[in-house]
Amino acid sequence: MIATDAQVLPPSTGEFLAVVLARDLGDGEKAIIGTNSDIQLAACNLAQRLHAPNLWWVSGPGGMVNPRREMLLSTADFENIESAEAWLDLPNMVDFIDWQIHFFDFAILSAIQIDRFGNINTVAIGDHAKPKLRGPGVVGIAALTGLSKRFYVVLTRHDRSAFVPKVDFISGPGYLDGGNSREERGLPPGGPKLIVTPLGVFDFVPGSRAMRIKSLHPGVSLEQVRDSTGFDLVVDGTPPVTPVPAAAELEILRARVDSKGALRKKFP
Amino acid sequence: MSRTSKLVSLDQAVADIADGASVGLGGWIFNSQPMALVRALIRQGARNLDLVPSPGSIAPDLLIGAGRARSTVCVFISFEHHGLAPQFRRAAESGTLKVYEMDGPGIAGGLRASICDLPFMPIPDLATDLPRVNPQHYRPLPTQPGERRLLAVPPIRPDICFIHAQQADEYGNVQFLGGPFFDVMLAQASRRVIVSVDRIVSPDIIRRANHLTKLPAPMVDAVVEAPFGAHPSSSASLYRADDVHLREYVKASAKTDAYRAYLERYVEKPIDSAAYLNEIGAARLAALAVSETNLT
Numbered sequence: 434m435i436a437t438d439a440q441v442l443p444p445s446t447g448e449f450l451a452v453v454l455a456r457d458l459g460d461g462e463k464a465i466i467g468t469n470s471d472i473q474l475a476a477c478n479l480a481q482r483l484h485a486p487n488l489w490w491v492s493g494p495g496g497m498v499n500p501r502r503e504m505l506l507s508t509a510d511f512e513n514i515e516s517a518e519a520w521l522d523l524p525n526m527v528d529f530i531d532w533q534i535h536f537f538d539f540a541i542l543s544a545i546q547i548d549r550f551g552n553i554n555t556v557a558i559g560d561h562a563k564p565k566l567r568g569p570g571v572v573g574i575a576a577l578t579g580l581s582k583r584f585y586v587v588l589t590r591h592d593r594s595a596f597v598p599k600v601d602f603i604s605g606p607g608y609l610d611g612g613n614s615r616e617e618r619g620l621p622p623g624g625p626k627l628i629v630t631p632l633g634v635f636d637f638v639p640g641s642r643a644m645r646i647k648s649l650h651p652g653v654s655l656e657q658v659r660d661s662t663g664f665d666l667v668v669d670g671t672p673p674v675t676p677v678p679a680a681a682e683l684e685i686l687r688a689r690v691d692s693k694g695a696l697r698k699k700f701p
Numbered sequence: 702m703s704r705t706s707k708l709v710s711l712d713q714a715v716a717d718i719a720d721g722a723s724v725g726l727g728g729w730i731f732n733s734q735p736m737a738l739v740r741a742l743i744r745q746g747a748r749n750l751d752l753v754p755s756p757g758s759i760a761p762d763l764l765i766g767a768g769r770a771r772s773t774v775c776v777f778i779s780f781e782h783h784g785l786a787p788q789f790r791r792a793a794e795s796g797t798l799k800v801y802e803m804d805g806p807g808i809a810g811g812l813r814a815s816i817c818d819l820p821f822m823p824i825p826d827l828a829t830d831l832p833r834v835n836p837q838h839y840r841p842l843p844t845q846p847g848e849r850r851l852l853a854v855p856p857i858r859p860d861i862c863f864i865h866a867q868q869a870d871e872y873g874n875v876q877f878l879g880g881p882f883f884d885v886m887l888a889q890a891s892r893r894v895i896v897s898v899d900r901i902v903s904p905d906i907i908r909r910a911n912h913l914t915k916l917p918a919p920m921v922d923a924v925v926e927a928p929f930g931a932h933p934s935s936s937a938s939l940y941r942a943d944d945v946h947l948r949e950y951v952k953a954s955a956k957t958d959a960y961r962a963y964l965e966r967y968v969e970k971p972i973d974s975a976a977y978l979n980e981i982g983a984a985r986l987a988a989l990a991v992s993e994t995n996l997t
Contacts, residue, residue: 457889468730469781493805494729494756495880497922507781508846509729511879511937522915524809531806556802561834563796567789571804571831572756579827604804606828618828619850683799699782 435573440681446631447700448686449650451475452589452678454541454631455483457585463540464490465530471505471695473541474586477528477670478690483682492498493530493573496521503688505695531576534621540577541585548599549644549664551607551625551637554600561602571604576606589700591630593663608642615642632658634675638667648675702962707924708871710880711741714895714925718747718861721771725862726754727884728934730781731942734760735830735863737897737930739975740968743767744765753859754778755808755883759934759950760863762786766954767964768984772799774838776808787954802835808883811857814892821853825952825977853917865931867939868906869898873921876902876913879937885915894920895928899939921930927974929986940981946981973996 444452454476458464463484477490478501491498491665492508497517500506506513514520529536535696544553545568555574557564578584586603588595590676607625615624624642627637633649645667649658659667678686687694705772713739718724724742728734739760754761755862756777764770766788778786792798803811810822823842832839832852842853864887865888867878875896877884886892897918901924905915933943945985953963978986 468777469779494882497880507731508883509732509880510731511935514879514937520880522885523880527805529811531809538875556830557793561800561802561830564794567793569785569787570756570775570777571802571829572803573776575804575827575829575831576806579825579829602834603828603830609828615828619826661707661892 445697447696455479460485461487503692537581553605555603555604574605596662598664611642646672706871707873719909723751725859727864729882732867734934735865737927810854812886812890815856815858822984823851827849830926859891861893875916908994
C-alpha cells in the first residue's frame with residue numbers, strides 16, 4: 434500500500450503503477466500489450482476512460498481490438514472477444530506487429546532483467562545452454578521494442594537481480610550500449626521511455642541514454658533505490674516525488690476498469 | 702460414392718508418430734492446448750521428439766516432463782499467473798533439453814517460408830541475442846547499403862502438428878469459436894495435421910456458420926472428437942482453464958515422485974478421453990463451462 438488521499442482506500446502497488454502509466458499514454462495513439470498483462474491492460478483502459486478516448490490498443494495473441502470490460506481478464510481470454518470492437522486473425526496481424534516500422538506508438542512490456550540502457554531480458558539468467566533461471570522466452574518483445582516508436586517497461590519487483598549492469602540475454606533492445614549505438618545498429622528511432630517499478634519512475638538521459646531517476650514514489654529514499662539497483666542510476670539533484678493517484682483516478686480504475694479488484698489481489 | 706471421413710480415435714491419430722518426429726503444438730498459453738492428443742502421444746511412447754510449440758504452457762511442458770522431447774523451439778513457454786513452466790524450466794536449467802530460442806518474427810517467418818516453399822523468409826534484424834544462441838534459425842542476410850538490416854529464417858516444417866479447436870465435421874472442416882492464434886499457419890506449414898475438437902457436428906452446422914471455418918478439409922489429415930480435449934487449458938466459448946488442476950500440476954512438478962504420480966493418474970491410466978474426464982470429475986468440468994460473468 435502506498436499512502437495517498439485520505440478519502441479513498443490507498444492504492445495497491447498494482448493500482449499505483451497502472452495510474453502512473455496511464456497518465457503517459459496519449460489520445461489517438463496505437464498501442465500493443467502482451468499476455469499476462471494486468472497492469473498494462475488497466476493502464477490502457479484507464480487512459481481511455483480518463484483523457485485518451487481515441488487510444489487504440491490491441492492484444493497480440495487474441496486479436497482483440499479495444500476490448501473494454503469493467504474487469505481485468507487475460508488479454509488472450511476468449512471472453513474478451515465480445516467486448517472488442519474488432520477481432521483480427523494473427524497471420525494478418527504479424528505483418529504490422531513483426532515487420533512494419535512504427536505502426537505502434539508504444540508497447541508496454543515486462544522483463545526478468547533490465548540494464549542501465551533499458552535492454553530487457555525474458556529468456557535466461559546465466560549461460561543460455563544451462564541457465565541459472567530459465568525464463569519464458571522472447572515472443573513479441575524483440576519486435577515491439579525494436580519497431581514501436583517508444584516502449585514502457587513495468588516491473589513489479591525492483592532489486593539487484595532484476596536491475597543489472599548488463600542483461601544476460603537481449604530479448605528486446607533498449608539503447609543497447611548507450612549513446613547512438615541503437616541507431617548505429619540499424620534500428621529505427623525508438624527505445625524505452627519510462628521504466629515503472631514499485632520504487633519509482635525512471636527515464637533515460639538524452640545523449641548518454643543511461644537510466645535516470647525521474648521520480649521516487651512516496652516514502653522511497655534515494656538510498657533504498659540505490660541499494661536495490663545493480664548499477665549507478667543518474668540522479669539530477671533531488672528527485673521529485675511521483676504524484677500519487679488522485680481519488681478520481683482510483684475511483685474510475687476501481688469502478689470501470691478493475692471492478693473485481695484483481696490489481697489489489699495480485700499486486701498488493 | 703461418398704465423401705471420405707477423417708474421423709479417427711485418439712489412439713489411431715497418434716499411432717504412427719515415430720521416434721524423432723518434429724511435433725507442432727497449437728493454441729496459446731492456457732488456450733486450446735491440444736492436451737488429449739499430447740496425453741495420447743505420451744501413452745503411445747514416441748521418444749526424442751523435437752517440439753515446435755506456439756506460445757504455450759502445459760502441452761510442451763507435459764511432453765518435456767514425461768521425457769519425450771529431446772528439443773523444443775521456445776517462442777514463449779509460460780504458466781503465466783502460475784509462474785514459470787515447471788518441467789520446461791527444470792529440463793532447460795539442467796541442460797538436458799536443447800532449446801531453440803525463437804521470437805514472434807522468427808516463428809511467423811519460418812512458418813511462412815514453409816507455407817510458401819521459400820528457402821527462407823526475411824525478418825527484421827532487431828539486435829537481439831537470438832542469432833548468437835540459435836544460428837540455425839537466424840542467419841545473416843546480406844543487404845544493399847541503405848537497406849534495412851535483415852535476417853533469414855529457414856522454413857519451419859513440423860512432421861506433424863496437433864491443434865485443438867471447438868468443432869468440426871467428420872470431413873475435417875474445422876471451426877474456431879475464438880482466436881485461432883498461430884493454428885492456421887502451423888497447420889499450413891506442417892506435413893500432417895491432426896485436429897482434436899470438443900464436438901463433431903454435422904456438415905449442415907458447418908455451412909450455417911461457414912465464416913468460422915478457418916481450417917478447410919484439405920488442410921486437415923485427421924479429426925478426433927475429444928470433449929474437453931484442451932483441459933486443463935481453455936477452449937473458446939466452451940470452457941475456461943482449470944486453475945485448480947494447473948495448481949495441482951505445478952505442485953506435483955516440485956517433486957519427482959509426485960510428478961510421476963501425476964503422470965500415472967492423468968496420462969497413463971486413463972486410456973481414453975472418457976476415462977480422463979471421469980478422473981477429473983463431472984462437477985469440476987461442469988464448473989469450467991460457466992461464463993466468467995457468473996463467477997465471483
